[in-house]
Amino acid sequence: MRRREFGAGATAALLAATGCGAPEDAGVDDGGVDDSAVEGRGSRPGSPIVLTLLSHYASEPLKSALQSAVDAWNATHRRVKVRTTAVKFTDLLTTYMVRQAAGQGADILHPYCLWTGQLVQAGVLRPAPPEAVRRIRRDFSPAAVTASSVHGTVYGYPTEVQTYALFYNRRLLRAAGYSGPPRTWRELEEAAYRTARRDRHGNTLVQGFGLSRFDDSTVVGQTLALLAARGGSLLTPDGRWTAIDSAAGRDVFDLERRLIDRGASDTGSTLPKAFPSGQVAMAISAGWWTAVLRGLMGRAYRDVGVAPVPGLAAGDRGTLATGFLLGVNSRCRHPEAAWEFLRWLNAVPVPARARGGDNGRGRDGDRGGDSGRQVSVTRMSALQVSVGSMTGRADDMRALLGPGSGSDPNLGPFLDALRYADPEPNGPRAQRVKSLLRKNIETVWTGRRSVDEALRLATRQLNQELGR
Amino acid sequence: MARCGRAGRGTARRGTAPRSAASSGTATAGRGPARAAQRRQTVIAYLFLTPTLLFFAVFLALPLLFAVLLAQSRWAGFNLADIEPVGLDNFTDLFAQGSTFLTPILTNTLLYAIGTVVIALSGSVVIANCINNLRFQGVWRTLYFLPIVTTVVAVGNVWKYMYEPGGLVNGALNALGLPSVAFLQDPDTALPSVVAVQAWASVGTAILILTAGLKSIPETYYEAAELDGADQFTIFWRITLPLLRPSLLFVCITQFITGLQSFALINVMTGDGGPGDATNVAALEIYQQAFTYGDWGVAGAAAFVLFLVIALITMAQLWLFRRKGEDA
Numbered sequence: 001m002r003r004r005e006f007g008a009g010a011t012a013a014l015l016a017a018t019g020c021g022a023p024e025d026a027g028v029d030d031g032g033v034d035d036s037a038v039e040g041r042g043s044r045p046g047s048p049i050v051l052t053l054l055s056h057y058a059s060e061p062l063k064s065a066l067q068s069a070v071d072a073w074n075a076t077h078r079r080v081k082v083r084t085t086a087v088k089f090t091d092l093l094t095t096y097m098v099r100q101a102a103g104q105g106a107d108i109l110h111p112y113c114l115w116t117g118q119l120v121q122a123g124v125l126r127p128a129p130p131e132a133v134r135r136i137r138r139d140f141s142p143a144a145v146t147a148s149s150v151h152g153t154v155y156g157y158p159t160e161v162q163t164y165a166l167f168y169n170r171r172l173l174r175a176a177g178y179s180g181p182p183r184t185w186r187e188l189e190e191a192a193y194r195t196a197r198r199d200r201h202g203n204t205l206v207q208g209f210g211l212s213r214f215d216d217s218t219v220v221g222q223t224l225a226l227l228a229a230r231g232g233s234l235l236t237p238d239g240r241w242t243a244i245d246s247a248a249g250r251d252v253f254d255l256e257r258r259l260i261d262r263g264a265s266d267t268g269s270t271l272p273k274a275f276p277s278g279q280v281a282m283a284i285s286a287g288w289w290t291a292v293l294r295g296l297m298g299r300a301y302r303d304v305g306v307a308p309v310p311g312l313a314a315g316d317r318g319t320l321a322t323g324f325l326l327g328v329n330s331r332c333r334h335p336e337a338a339w340e341f342l343r344w345l346n347a348v349p350v351p352a353r354a355r356g357g358d359n360g361r362g363r364d365g366d367r368g369g370d371s372g373r374q375v376s377v378t379r380m381s382a383l384q385v386s387v388g389s390m391t392g393r394a395d396d397m398r399a400l401l402g403p404g405s406g407s408d409p410n411l412g413p414f415l416d417a418l419r420y421a422d423p424e425p426n427g428p429r430a431q432r433v434k435s436l437l438r439k440n441i442e443t444v445w446t447g448r449r450s451v452d453e454a455l456r457l458a459t460r461q462l463n464q465e466l467g468r
Numbered sequence: 469m470a471r472c473g474r475a476g477r478g479t480a481r482r483g484t485a486p487r488s489a490a491s492s493g494t495a496t497a498g499r500g501p502a503r504a505a506q507r508r509q510t511v512i513a514y515l516f517l518t519p520t521l522l523f524f525a526v527f528l529a530l531p532l533l534f535a536v537l538l539a540q541s542r543w544a545g546f547n548l549a550d551i552e553p554v555g556l557d558n559f560t561d562l563f564a565q566g567s568t569f570l571t572p573i574l575t576n577t578l579l580y581a582i583g584t585v586v587i588a589l590s591g592s593v594v595i596a597n598c599i600n601n602l603r604f605q606g607v608w609r610t611l612y613f614l615p616i617v618t619t620v621v622a623v624g625n626v627w628k629y630m631y632e633p634g635g636l637v638n639g640a641l642n643a644l645g646l647p648s649v650a651f652l653q654d655p656d657t658a659l660p661s662v663v664a665v666q667a668w669a670s671v672g673t674a675i676l677i678l679t680a681g682l683k684s685i686p687e688t689y690y691e692a693a694e695l696d697g698a699d700q701f702t703i704f705w706r707i708t709l710p711l712l713r714p715s716l717l718f719v720c721i722t723q724f725i726t727g728l729q730s731f732a733l734i735n736v737m738t739g740d741g742g743p744g745d746a747t748n749v750a751a752l753e754i755y756q757q758a759f760t761y762g763d764w765g766v767a768g769a770a771a772f773v774l775f776l777v778i779a780l781i782t783m784a785q786l787w788l789f790r791r792k793g794e795d796a
């Protein structure tokens with residue numbers, strides 16, 4: 001019920017924020033799309049073109065948010081219709097590859113930027129047209145543009161930027177005697193040990209620091225965020241070799257191993273379930289998790305706080321930035337129409353209310369009504385903020401999440417992190433590199449290999465992949 | 469179809485010979501129509517064979533040849549024009565220092581198959597023997613066959629929840645005063661945990677085949693053994709087991725091949741073969757390389773290695789059973 005209300009709230013907020021159905025869009029044709037271009041090739045004259053969009057927005061509130069935007073397009077455009085399909089994020093890359101191999105790839109793709117190199121090498125993504133490239137380079141942050149590019153060629157609109165930060169449970173930290181989140185690794189470790197609890201059978205009741213084994217992104221994301229906060233990086237500046245076997249890499253692996261050995265972390269526990277249940281004191285995750293937690297936890301979300309990932313010393317800043325792009329399939333039969341839809345969604349500013357991130361609720365959870373400043377942002381920016389996420393359009397984000405916006409204060413650290421976060425590498429073998437790194441991290445977590453052995457093996461395997 | 473073709477040719481030969489002997493003077497004149505008839509019958513035979521040959525060509529020969537080509541190429545899987553020959557590089561990569569393919573992936577594959585076969589075979593022999601001595605045999609067989617008709621996703625997920633730290637299995641252990649076991653999270657217990665589920669899921673087929681094998685053993689052997697005063701264990705060891713050998717051979721070979729090729733259960737229960745590579749097997753690695761990383765060359769090379777392993781093990785099994793006097 002709570003999730004349903006939340007989904008409805010998200011949809012309502014999005015519609016309000018983006019001004020869907022507003023007079024300026026009413027009766028609009030397919031702005032800029034030449035009818036001769038959209039007719040003829042495969043579609044019968046008079047029948048609308050149907051573009052398919054495949055994303056990972058399969059669960060709420062993302063699903064409703066995207067569908068609302070697509071419904072708004074479909075309601076105001078007669079000649080080009082868009083149909084959305086979605087799969088779980090963990091199945092997304094495989095679905096793209098399998099469907100493309102079967103000749104059934106979607107017209108519009110929404111891949112993780114990590115996969116850009118692989119999809120470009122495989123000839124799946126179509127380069128963005130010059131006009132779109134100009135807009136993307138002008139309006140989006142350099143990190144977002146880099147993530148959507150391969151060898152300087154832009155392949156789509158950067159729709160979503162995720163940075164990693166420390167989520168903490170205020171109630172659990174308070175019960176252990178802490179008034180605020182840890183600012184250094186030493187404080188983090190101490191708080192993790194003091195908040196952790198187990199029953200007499202050894203079953204975990206509360207994890208001090210949650211290490212998630214959910215998928216590649218969670219395992220590697222939290223480790224690379226700690227690595228960046230420690231001043232390290234996964235790859236050398238030229239991207240040809242890995243730099244994981246460094247003092248920073250060793251410190252991160254050692255820290256994670258210690259947390260497990262001393263009972264503060266239980267990798268057997270499912271973090272996405274345990275944290276909302278109040279069984280985890282601290283965990284590192286990306287900004288999108290705020291919306292999920294808000295939906296799952298209801299009033300208990302008040303206990304959730306977000307802080308920058310701690311570094312060795314207080315004030316050390318570093319984290320990981322990842323993202324998604326919206327691009328067009330190289331086999332799309334109506335690329336002009338597809339790019340026009342993406343322009344409408346990602347590049348056309350429309351009036352919106354700056355109250356995103358809490359779906360119309362104020363800081364204390366009360367209804368915000370029509371309060372909030374009137375701002376001009378893209379539909380995608382409003383959509384992302386309404387689900388607790390961000391786009392790489394810094395101006396939009398400042399307008400929607402800045403002071404006085406009434407947005408979820410937990411989004412602040414993620415917005416701040418855009419300034420100092422390291423983008424995730426997106427070479428042709430990036431997903432394979434990430435999978436190999438994950439397996440090596442897990443061998444350290446499970447005690448299969450020592451930290452030194454894992455670092456050596458990871459270096460050998462990653463360098464072999466990077467050299468392919 | 470093949471028999472029809474051979475019969476046709478045979479009839480043609482038999483038909484030609486007497487005619488040649490009867491009239492050597494008209495041999496030249498008679499050989500022409502006879503050859504024409506033979507050719508026509510051969511053509512007809514091949515026409516009958518065409519659907520089967522086409523099926524094998526499309527679904528066996530062509531994929532096999534394509535796999536050979538892919539194993540020596542680099543290809544992302546979409547455009548045939550992008551196939552880039554790389555010789556034996558993919559095989560070199562598979563067995564390069566630091567590669568996980570030989571250890572632990574291939575080792576896991578063998579352990580997974582051996583573990584599954586040993587548990588399923590020994591369990592099914594015992595259960596089939598028990599069922600053979602019970603009433604309502606059909607009901608028992610159906611019960612044990614149920615996991616086979618259940619989708620592997622359902623089986624995997626149910627067992628995954630049962631293995632979880634707060635799941636049914638750990639609950640039972642805790643009730644007995646034993647500590648919890650991180651079945652799927654501990655690399656030492658993850659593979660055996662999945663093997664147990666695979667064996668449980670495949671025991672039904674083995675029971676079905678073995679009960680049929682048990683029923684084919686003539687009762688007279690048992691009567692003679694009882695008259696000679698043999699006890700139940702001796703009867704089982706000296707009569708049942710040797711006469712069950714054809715069924716055992718079939719179950720052993722098919723279960724082993726299934727074990728070497730399967731990955732769906734692992735995919736459901738541990739995702740990508742974790743923790744680390746503790747439950748990663750060759751078929752899962754092939755799937756990941758092709759459909760996730762878009763590296764069809766490495767996937768093709770790995771598939772070829774797996775094919776060789778399966779062929780070698782199957783030949784070894786056949787040789788072993790033949791040495792014991794069983795003709796497959």
